[in-house]
Amino acid sequence: MNKIVFIADFFADQVLGGGELNNEELINLLREDQFTLQKINSQAVDLNFLKENSTSFLIISNFVGLDYQCRGWIAKNSHYIIYEHDHKYLASRNPAVYTDFKAPETQLRNYSFYRNALAVICQSDFHKNIVEDNLDLDNIISVGGNLWSLNTLDKLRKFSKREKVSRCSILKSDIPHKNTKKAIKYCEANGEEYDLISDTKYIDFLDKLSRNDRLVFFPATPETLSRIVCEARMMGMSVITNDLVGATAEKWFKLKGESLIDYMSEKRSEIVDKIKELLQKAEKKTSTREVSIISTFHDGDDYLEEFLEDITAQTVFDKCEVIFIDAASTGTERSIIDTYRKKHDNIFYYRLEEKELPTPCLNLAIKRSKGKYITFGFIDDRRREDCLEVLLTEIKESDADLVYGDVLQTKTKNETFAQNSAEGSLFEHSRYEYSKENMIKCLPGPMPMWKSSIHDKCGFFDDENYNFADDWDMWLRAVDAGFVFKRVNETIGLYLTGGRSQQSNNLDQVKEEATLFYKYKHIFGDNFMRYEPYFRQFLEL
Secondary structure: OOEEEEEEOOOOOOOOOHHHHHHHHHHHHHHHOOOEEEEEEHHHOOHHHHHHOOOOEEEEOOOOOOOHHHHHHHHHHOEEEEEOOOOOOEOOOOHHHOHHHOOOHHHEOOHHHHHOOOEEEEOOHHHHHHHHHHHOOOOEEEOOOOOOOHHHHHHHHHHHOOOOEEEEEEEOOOOHHHOHHHHHHHHHHOOOOEEEEOOOOHHHHHHHHOOEEEEEEOOOOOEOOOHHHHHHHHOOOEEEEOOOEHHHHOHHHHOOOHHHHHHHHHHHHHHHHHHHHHHHHOOOOOOOOOEEEEEEEOOOHHHHHHHHHHHOOOOOHHHEEEEEEEOOOOOOHHHHHHHHHOOOOOEEEEEOOOOOOHHHHHHHHHHHOOOOEEEEOOOOOEEOOOHHHHHHHHHHHOOOOEEEEEEEEEOOOOOOOOOOOOOOOEOHHHHOOOOOHHHHOOOOOOOOEEEOHHHHHHOOOOOOOOOOOHHHHHHHHHHHOOOOEEEEEEEEEEEEOOOHHHOOOOHHHHHHHHHHHHHOOOOOOHHHHHHHHHHHHHHOO
């Protein structure tokens, strides 16, 4: 695998930024090692390009311009690494807005894109720890530095030796998170003289920066490393900053001037060797598991045996995986599942030590899943033998991002679809054709199948605000984001009524639903006015 495709929003000849300069030197070093390397802007990548380069190794840097469909294709078909720069796993791109830099599940983005990478390259341990805390992945590594050309390092060495003025340098930037205003305010409050430094030519910028003995820099978002802070230290300057700079937590940050320049010179070969090591590890992906069945339970003895018998009999079960999250059950659940795991290597079991609510467990199951498509596996429901085949065929052959079918409802537990007492009684939401307006009901019901890429764009189920209406919230977010839903006009399963989401006179549940009703009122069209009096009464209580 000697062909590398480097994908980025911009390159150094287009935008003069720290990430772009680092990337350009990496590209030059790989070419020096005789790799064939093609650069392409992320917005120019399409599926045809990816298919034409399916045997190439991809290095993906900033990817805001990369189409979500292309991200999904790469995640399932390509060998690639992500060279992480600006927290694109978060909707806000700014971990600082969350307590301890840990975002709610609904704010995570591009999860499967990060998870399926051979590695996510971070530039400092500070950076790595934030990514790990949010994504809980085991493919995140820190290279603990950045890349400068030998010519630039020579210039930095020269500037480090000059006599400096007792004065502050401040980066002049219109980018809000660089926080130029705060640096100015600091200097003025402390009676410090300062210069605002800017220049379109990189070396001239460094020349101006290094004439003063201090850099003042107070970023508003965690800096993955902060190239300018490293450059200031290499040029012998002191740095006045906050706790959002990745470089300051590195052991080598105590170095200054030529000793730090020597250290970064050695980093050049170290970082490239790490990339080459990942290239050597790349293996062809052969997984045939297209569908992930996510299931969670607490004390599920009464249902698990029958559920497993039902789900393993699906006509496309060999193309599926089952992800069980056991929320600290007290019975024989594990032994039941282990019996089936001995016969099926596509059943995976994870046990929590403490009881947890269903929503965070579903999110955990999604994070453990590998399928391109996801479906619920509620252990008290049963499916038609070809349920998953019908849904899988529809979602692959249509332009839909989520498909669902009609389901019957029964009050008798552990009935099968083939033999049940439903007598044609349809689950309520099966009675409505799909439309945005009809999403006044949670149309996907208990057995939808959806593309995992929905979570890359919309985040996960909201486990902070919704305990009963978490699925309705998820699907409304997806519809609002432009994802396409489709109803399959076939009866595909059997739903057991009487669960926690169908309790009568449940005030907590209807308050949740009322909150969602008003939040997404722009989706419901005429149904908003039709249902508004009903929902208003619960928010007035």
